[in-house]
Amino acid sequence: MRVLIVGSGGREHAIASSVAKSPKVDKIYCAPGNAGIGQLAECVPIGAMEFDKLTAFAKEQAIDLVIVGMDDPLVGGLVDEMEKENIRCFGPRKNAAILEGSKAFSKDLMKKYHIPSAAYETFDDAQAALEYLKTTKYPTVLKADGLALGKGVLICQNYEEAVAGVKEIMQDKKFGSAGNRMVIEEFMTGREVSVLSYVDGKTIKTMTSAQDHKRAEDGDKGLNTGGMGTFSPSPFYTDEVDAFCQKHIYQPTVDAMRAEGREFKGIIFFGLMLTPDGPKVLEYNARFGDPEAQVVLPRMKTDIIDVMEACVDGTLHQVDVEFEDNAAVCVVLASKGYPVSYEKGYEITGLEQFEGKDGYYCFHAGTLLSEDGRIVTNGGRVLGVTAKGADLQEARRNAYEATKWVSFENKYMRNDIGHAIDEV
Numbered sequence: 001m002r003v004l005i006v007g008s009g010g011r012e013h014a015i016a017s018s019v020a021k022s023p024k025v026d027k028i029y030c031a032p033g034n035a036g037i038g039q040l041a042e043c044v045p046i047g048a049m050e051f052d053k054l055t056a057f058a059k060e061q062a063i064d065l066v067i068v069g070m071d072d073p074l075v076g077g078l079v080d081e082m083e084k085e086n087i088r089c090f091g092p093r094k095n096a097a098i099l100e101g102s103k104a105f106s107k108d109l110m111k112k113y114h115i116p117s118a119a120y121e122t123f124d125d126a127q128a129a130l131e132y133l134k135t136t137k138y139p140t141v142l143k144a145d146g147l148a149l150g151k152g153v154l155i156c157q158n159y160e161e162a163v164a165g166v167k168e169i170m171q172d173k174k175f176g177s178a179g180n181r182m183v184i185e186e187f188m189t190g191r192e193v194s195v196l197s198y199v200d201g202k203t204i205k206t207m208t209s210a211q212d213h214k215r216a217e218d219g220d221k222g223l224n225t226g227g228m229g230t231f232s233p234s235p236f237y238t239d240e241v242d243a244f245c246q247k248h249i250y251q252p253t254v255d256a257m258r259a260e261g262r263e264f265k266g267i268i269f270f271g272l273m274l275t276p277d278g279p280k281v282l283e284y285n286a287r288f289g290d291p292e293a294q295v296v297l298p299r300m301k302t303d304i305i306d307v308m309e310a311c312v313d314g315t316l317h318q319v320d321v322e323f324e325d326n327a328a329v330c331v332v333l334a335s336k337g338y339p340v341s342y343e344k345g346y347e348i349t350g351l352e353q354f355e356g357k358d359g360y361y362c363f364h365a366g367t368l369l370s371e372d373g374r375i376v377t378n379g380g381r382v383l384g385v386t387a388k389g390a391d392l393q394e395a396r397r398n399a400y401e402a403t404k405w406v407s408f409e410n411k412y413m414r415n416d417i418g419h420a421i422d423e424v
Contacts, residue, residue: 001305004058005030005041006048006078007069010332010365010384011290014297015069015304016040017361022305029061035375036364036383048073051081058087065090067308071147074266074286075101090308092286096257096264100286103143103183113256115249116280118186118273126170129182133162141185144169146178153224155187190275191236191420192282194292197250197270198307200316201263204254205307206246208299208323209237210292211420216339218416225339226381229417231329231392232295236274236420245272245279253284265311294363294384295328329399330386331417335366336410338380346377346409353405359388360402377408392421 001024005012013036019025020040031054033043046053048070058066066082068074068091077094091097098105110117118141123129133140142165144152152175156162169179196207210232216222249270257264269285269292288297297304301322310316335342344366354362363386366379385403389395396418403413 001025001064002027002062003029003305004054004061004063004066005033005037005069006054006066006073008032008034008037008048009069009290010363010381011288011293012069013037013363013365014293014361014384015067015288017363018297018300018304019067022303024303024305029057029063031057034364034378035367035369036362038369048078049076051076051078054078055081055085055087058082059085063087065305065308065312067091069287071097071100071285071287075147088312090312091266092264096262096266097286098262099257099264099268099284101147102145102181103283104145104181106284107183107185109253109256109260110281113252113259115252115256116278118188118280118282120183120185122181122183123170124181126166129166129170129184130163132184133159133166136184137186138162139187141187142166142169143183143185144175144178145181145183146175148175148178152178188273188275188280188282190273191234193234193237193241193272193274194230194289195237195245195250195270195272196288196292196296197268198311198316198321199254199264199266199268200311200314201258201265202254202314203316204250204268205316205319205321206242206250207296207321208232209234210289210295211236212289212292213414213417216414218414223339225334227289227291227332228334228414229329229331230291230295231327231396231418231421232292232299233327235392241274241279245270249279249281265314290365291330291332291363291384294330294361294386298361298386298388299324299326299328324388326388326390327392327395328386328388329392329395329418330363330384331399331403331413332365332381333383333385333403333406333408334381334412335377335379336412338412342380343410344377344379348375348377348382348406348408350406351375354402360398361386362402362406377410382408382411392418396421
């Protein structure tokens with residue numbers, strides 16, 4: 001098989017790593033890819049939103065399966081464009097990717113189909129939002145309706161903060177057109193858990209659970225980022241929680257999308273809050289989480305190509321999706337100053353220490369192969385250092401030990417990824 005992966009981050013590197021293990025695959029391309037992905041695949045200089053070029057390339061190279069990793073091309077309709085050219089593509093069509101593309105849509109869907117979530121109101125007028133915020137309870141949550149690279153969510157402790165938040169999202173347009181509409185949501189308390197799932201339109205098969213750390217600084221302080229690290233599985237995601245979610249959240253979401261004429265094939269990421277009133281949906285994503293994919297996929301035993309093809313063909317019920325009985329922890333190595341401002345172009349050394357070490361992975365997120373053959377930093381999140389272990393404590397020790405193998409100027413990381421497991 002010839003496979004094309006669309007994207008350039010740590011998530012796509014994790015996908016490429018899993019695809020490379022499949023005996024069915026003999027050639028992998030990635031557009032545009034990065035320096036790490038380039039060690040597994042042939043990177044082609046086509047952007048993820050250059051749909052015409054991507055479909056032309058897929059036709060020219062007789063690609064058997066396109067895997068879309070990123071949210072923007074999914075929400076923009078890349079799968080639809082591929083299907084018009086009879087190219088097999090893994091991911092939701094545009095009318096299904098709206099599950100992530102519009103928070104207002106997903107909240108309305110949950111309300112209509114009685115899927116547990118926080119109470120909310122939607123606004124497309126800043127003045128109306130400000131009036132409503134005079135009457136709501138605090139803390140409260142403001143969410144830009146559209147895609148905002150995982151950063152369009154503000155938790156406001158009082159009315160003054162909420163006013164500043166409305167200005168940021170709706171008036172100053174910090175998140176661009178994503179802030180044309182805004183959801184104001186009840187603030188929920190509890191443990192956060194992420195559960196990724198494969199979906200073929202009717203059947204859903206969930207993966208092992210994970211937990212992300214979004215804040216930039218130790219102690220869950222600082223600005224929201226795309227993720228500073230993850231661990232899997234979550235010790236808080238019990239069999240009882242799973243049974244509830246399977247019955248009241250997972251299958252009902254798939255059924256709701258089909259009932260709306262928006263059959264979903266691909267990945268549904270369920271961001272859950274384990275509240276005192278039971279599990280509720282925080283958010284949906286229409287693709288693998290990043291960095292969640294970097295701890296979930298290394299633990300997956302089933303051939304990823306078998307699962308993805310079953311999703312495309314509507315035969316997922318025939319496939320057992322199995323995971324190893326162990327744990328994994330990912331620590332993100334970022335550029336100092338992320339997510340606000342940071343310098344790029346610093347050489348990365350020590351990457352060769354991961355070669356041949358079973359259970360250790362270094363997924364590239366923001367890297368570039370320089371003209372003189374060096375791997376240099378090219379983003380805020382630079383690398384995801386992942387290690388497996390018999391349990392979460394061992395996996396965490398292994399991951400932090402492995403972070404010492406890699407060096408680059410302005411290297412920054414959180415030192416408390418997985419801290420919550422100490423409370424179990």
